[in-house]
Amino acid sequence: MFIIAGLGNPTLQYEGTRHNVGFDVIDTVARKYNISVDYRKNRAYIGKGIIAGQKVLLAKPQTYMNLSGESIRGLVDYYKVDEESQLLVIYDDVSLGAGQLRIRKKGSAGGHNGIKSIISCLGTDIFPRIKVGVGEKPKRYDLADYVLGHFSREEREMMEEGYGHAAEAVEMIVAGEIDAAMNEYNRKVKPKEG
Template sequence: MKVIVGLGNPGREYERTKHNVGFWAIDRLADDLGITLNQGKYKGLIGEGRAGSEKVLLVKPLTYMNLSGECVAPLLNFYKLDAEEDLLVIYDDLDLPCGKLRLRTKGSSGGHNGIKSLISHLGTEEFKRIKVGIDRPEPGRKVPDYVLSSFPPDKQTEVEEAVKRACEAAKEWMSISFLRVMNQFNK
C-alpha cells in the first residue's frame, strides 16, 4: 500500500492559495484515479483505491499545515507502513521557481512547517517528496501573507501544469522505483 499526502490548510478561504498546492494535487489524483475522499479517523480526508495493481491512500490532513504530522503518523502506524518506503508528500516550496518540480527521497524541513511537523511525528526525514515551486515573496512582504495568498493570474496556468506533472510523477511511483521517477521529473 502507498500513501500520498498533499499538504494544505482546510477551509474555503485557503482553497486556491499557494500553500495549498498539495491539496490541489490530491484532488486531481482523486479525480484521475476515481477515488472519493471521505472524512477519516485520522484528522484528515482520506480516500482508498487502486493505481494499477497498487493499493493507494490519498490524504489531505485537516489539522492545518503546521500540525500535519498529527494526521499522517497515526495513519501510517495503523496500517503498519514505513514512511521511507510507503509515503509520498506533495507540497509547496518557496525556494523553487513558480511551476518547477523537485523530487527528493529525504531532507530537512527547509523551514516548511508542514514538513517540520511530519518529521517530528514520524521521527525521520526519510520520506519521498514532490515539491512544487511557488517562488519567494517580493522584498518586504511577509512569508505567511505570501503563502496564504492566491497566485496572480499570469502564474495560474504554470502552477496548474506543475500540479498535473506532480500527479503524473505520483502515479508513476506506483509502478516504478522513485529513483527512476526522480530521474524522469527532475529535469
C-alpha cells in the first residue's frame, strides 16, 4: 500500500486557492485512475485504487493545513506503511513558478505549516514529496492572504498543466522511479514566449 496525500483545507471557501493545490492534484490523479476519494477515515477523505500495478490510497486530510500531520499519522499507523518509502505528500510551494514541480526524497518544512505538522507527527523529515509551485508572493502581500487567494485565468492554465505533470510524477514514484521523476520534472520551466 502506498499512501498519496495531498494537502489543503476543507470547506468550499478554500476550493481553488493556492494552498489547496495538494487537493487539486489528488483530484487529477483520482480522475486519471478512476478512484473515488469519498470515504472518511482518520480525519481524511480517502480512496483506494491501483497505480502502476501498486495498491494506493489517495488521501485529502480534513484537519485544516496546520494539523495535516495528525490525519497522516493516523493513516500511516492504520495501514502500517513505511513513511520513508510508502508515503508521498503533495503540497503548494510559493518559491516555485505557477505549475512548476520540485520532487524531493526528504527535507525540512521550509516554512510550510502542513509539512511542519507532518514532520512533527511522524518524527522524521524523510518522506517523498512533490511540491507544486503557486508563484512567488508579491512584495507587501501577507503570505497567508496570498496562499489563501485564487489563481488568475493565466495561472490556472499553468496550474492545470502542472497537475497533469504531478499525476505523471505520482505514477513514476509509485513505480519506484523517483530518481527518474526528479530528472524529468525538477527543471526550470521556461516561460512561454508570446
